[in-house]
Amino acid sequence: MTLFRTPQIVLFTRDIDRATNFYRRLGFEEAFRTPRVGTPIHVDLTLDGYRIGFATETSTRNDHCLDPVADGQHAAVILWTDDVHAGYAHRVDLGATPIKPPEPWLDHLLIAWAEDPEGHLIQVVQTVS
Template structure:
């Protein structure tokens, strides 16, 4: 039986340097890049044990023969926090586009939505009493 491990999400981007800088500003640490010099084609970042990959749209197309979509609401990065309004404001300050301001959901969560510089959704969420 095949056993899978270490799941990771990879987002496709048209500007990998900009996307890397954005996610590093949120608090992700860079753990891998290739090539190591110059503009990378792939960067992995980690936050609290979760790994997020960024792959250049051009490299994914040219190197793997795929047809990646580098923008739009195809996936969401979820960031838990103790202060959704402050987290939402900080993401916008860092260049994220506001989608939906903080609002209650399911009577026990407060959530807000933004789009990263490539248009991928980011949800900021906290548990409320």
């Protein structure tokens, strides 16, 4: 028996509209939001069966009595692609901050790093022969 199912990650944000709009432009689709009207405190987006959530820093503090961190490189969203160069350029065109341009890693991957508008790391990765 498997105890858990349907894993996802939730990133904390100070500007949930900016964060979710950026990922929508990358191709993610909205799957959940609360509240449904007005500025949300939590939004889930999906892409190819993967679910990523965004929760406001304020709501997480007030609703759950936690101490979330919305700054820094605490997590990375990994996006696989067949064209790292195009994926890297596309993220930057949408407002991501370039961190490291495409470069080989190990002996079979090509990776590039950027930060989304909220400062979360995004890695685009491609298998190469």
